[in-house]
Amino acid sequence: MADPHAQDDYVRGSQEISEQASTFDLFMGLTKWGSLLIAVTLVMLVLWFQPGGSFIAGAIAAFVLLVVGIFALRKKKSQH
Incomplete structure (x- = not known):
């Protein structure tokens, strides 16, 4: 059994x-x-394939979400 009071090299x-x-x-x-x-x-895909949906509506919503997501998720510049 290891001695709990023994010194080891890890700091x-x-x-x-x-x-x-x-x-x-x-x-x-x-x-x-x-x-x-x-x-x-x-x-x-949800906006495109829903009943009465269209490709254009899905593409526009996806593009808007992509732009907002890029601005929200990009790294912030450090204050140093």
Whole structure:
């Protein structure tokens, strides 16, 4: 059994985490932009294929959602 009072070489906060941070940033970016793409596609298809719907109405609504989503989801500039 390990001695709980023994000293080990690990010091909390001392490991390099740049690779984990970049992987997390990539995952969050793909999740964010992928969700917007799915939402735009669903809006277009619902408005196009509903009874009495049209392709033009779906395309316009999808374009508006895409533009609003891009402005809402883009990275904010840092205040440094």
